[in-house]
Amino acid sequence: MTAKASATEFTDGSAQMTAADGAGPAPVRIVVAYGFWIFLLSDIIMFSALFATYAVLSGRTDGGPGPHDLFELRSVAIETLCLLLSSYTCGLGLLAVERHRMQYFYLSFGLTFALGATFLGLELDEFARMVGSGAGPSRSAFLSSFFSLVGLHGVHISVGLIWILFITAQVAVRGPRDFVLRRLRCFSLFWHALDIIWIALLSLVYLAGARV
């Protein structure tokens, strides 16, 4: 409806134009980022199914350990801090490479990688501890849904870490050219989106669960 209204304004030649008004194709930078944004939203929708599963099954412990027996909030707090800081350094790295300050870029993305790897290490440690104490994914419906939800986020983080290595190598070899910058921007959107999913995870799974 708004598109129709602005289209008529455009034929009058009076109103401001956007690409939606038929002003021609948008630049590649915008098309790529928009397509990636749609992908991220569909990824979040996939996560929402697992969130719903967890919310339904979180009380079904089958007499086994529940959320308050398993979660250690201290390591969860460190994990959260790692993710937030890595998002920040990722943003700074993007700013640096756009200004062709390559040392700052390598420093920022090195920090991003280190913080992401710390997060993953803490999470794997937590998983190993839980499985070792007999609270593996096959113990109860609650644990099955917990491991699929948190594990899928962990898989995303692992993919992101591999992506950091590839994109940094690409910057080193090809330099900060347009197509490399587009890929870097896609990566930074991906990394920020993992933060958003972690916030939901932290609140629903860890903070709400540890209190019960």
Add this chain to the structure above:
Amino acid sequence: MKEPESNRTPRDRAPGADEEAPSGSIASYTIGLFFALLLTGASFLVSQSHLLWAPGLPVGLAVLAIAQMGVHLVFFFHLSSGPDNTNNVLALAFGVLIVALVVSGSLWIMSNLDHNMMPSSTIMEMHR
């Protein structure tokens, strides 16, 4: 002479980008990090203390989480309400709609089924 490109009209903006500084500024990332840490700290504090009335705790945590997601969208993704951002915000709104339908619909249906289900002991009695 000016290039015709300089006579440009506001166009679509990429998510995570800005026209002058394509990826925001250090200030915006720093403000975002500050608010994100503040809200995370508040979530931990609220969940570990008795500041909130216990039955209201899930609502409090949800409010803090949604506020923090908003902070991330504004300061890290650089989403805004400007006309060049309409497509990004519309896509986000659609995503939020689907997420809300999936989550609330699942919870609703499953609690309804749970409510209408016979206790398993009764089922055992019937099969005897």
